[in-house]
Amino acid sequence: EIVLTQSPGTLSLSPGERATLSCRASQSVSSTYLAWYQQKPGQAPRLLIYGASSRATGIPDRFSGSGSGTDFTLTISRLEPEDFAVYYCQQYGSSPPVTFGQGTRLEIK
Amino acid sequence: QVQLQESGPGLVKPSETLSLTCAVSGYSITSGYNWGWIRQPPGKGLEWIGSIYHSGSTYYNPSLNSRVTISVDTSKNQFSLKLSSVTAADTAVYYCARLATSGAAAGSYDYWGQGTLVTVSS
Numbered sequence: 001e002i003v004l005t006q007s008p009g010t011l012s013l014s015p016g017e018r019a020t021l022s023c024r025a026s027q028s029v030s031s032t033y034l035a036w037y038q039q040k041p042g043q044a045p046r047l048l049i050y051g052a053s054s055r056a057t058g059i060p061d062r063f064s065g066s067g068s069g070t071d072f073t074l075t076i077s078r079l080e081p082e083d084f085a086v087y088y089c090q091q092y093g094s095s096p097p098v099t100f101g102q103g104t105r106l107e108i109k
Numbered sequence: 110q111v112q113l114q115e116s117g118p119g120l121v122k123p124s125e126t127l128s129l130t131c132a133v134s135g136y137s138i139t140s141g142y143n144w145g146w147i148r149q150p151p152g153k154g155l156e157w158i159g160s161i162y163h164s165g166s167t168y169y170n171p172s173l174n175s176r177v178t179i180s181v182d183t184s185k186n187q188f189s190l191k192l193s194s195v196t197a198a199d200t201a202v203y204y205c206a207r208l209a210t211s212g213a214a215a216g217s218y219d220y221w222g223q224g225t226l227v228t229v230s231s
Contacts, residue, residue: 001171033216044204044224045155050217088155092208092216097168098145098157 002027004089004101012109019076021104023089028069033092036065036074039103040085048087049074076106084108111135113205113222121199121229127192131205131222132185139163139183143208145218146179146190148201156201160208161188195229202226 003026013019023034031052037045047056049065052072062077076083089101117129131144138144145160159169161179169177173192181188192199203225206218 030216035217037218044206044221045218046221047214047217047219050209050214050219054213056214056217056219090155090217096157096170097160098208100147100155100157103154 001096002029002091002099004091004099006087006089006101006104008104009102010105010107012107013079014109015079015081017079019074019079019083019106021074021076021087021106023067023072023074023101025070025072025091029072029091030093031068034065034067034072035090035092037088037090038083038085039088045088079106081108111207111220113207113220115203115205115222115225117225117227119226119228121195121227122231123196123229124194127190127195127199127227127229129190129203129205129225129227130187131189132187133207134186136207138181138186138188141210143210144179144181144188145206145208147204147206147218148199149204149224150198150201158190158192158203162210197229200227200229 005024007022034052036049039045053065064075086103088103112134114132121127143160146158161167176193178191205222207220208218
């Protein structure tokens with residue numbers, strides 16, 4: 001089973017700052033099958049990034065994804081108030097087919 | 110517009126079977142994609158439960174494998190989850206979602222239901 005470890009667990013930043021979230025896999029993951037989600041309280045997760053670096057429909061360009069192999073990064077270039085939420089990475093393909101990271105909470109400093 | 114909507118009892122007794130249904134609108138389940146269930150215990154992260162392909166093939170989380178059954182009802186364009194022998198640890202918000210298995214967004218869940226809280230308690 002591929003384990004995804006996200007860091008940090010909590011990130012405290014101010015609006016306007018840059019956020020860098022990490023997702024590390026226990027085994028190599030195909031970039032094609034690495035996604036990032038944003039979840040706000042009381043809401044379902046929303047797809048932000050698929051294929052490690054492609055933004056989903058309607059996602060602002062301040063969100064970007066990068067990485068390959070076992071190390072992936074979600075970057076938010078300039079934080080807006082609505083960006084403070086929990087972020088999850090997810091991989092698809094290895095047995096079991098789907099695993100999620102434990103999440104990174106992005107909170108207002 | 111693709112929409113998913115979970116339904117089912119919000120309270121289940123310990124040792125009984127949790128049953129949920131996900132009604133899909135705006136897309137035919139038989140046309141493709143993978144249809145899955147994900148849960149989230151209160152205050153915790155996301156846990157993948159399992160999924161069913163449009164072909165009918167199923168895949169389950171090994172940690173739940175012996176207790177999970179996912180099935181599809183093509184006549185109603187919906188799929189269902191059954192989780193047997195539940196305990197308090199199965200208390201969670203249960204989401205259904207659509208996962209792309211081909212194309213640019215392959216491997217990602219692009220549409221989600223709003224989620225439904227299921228509490229296991231006597």
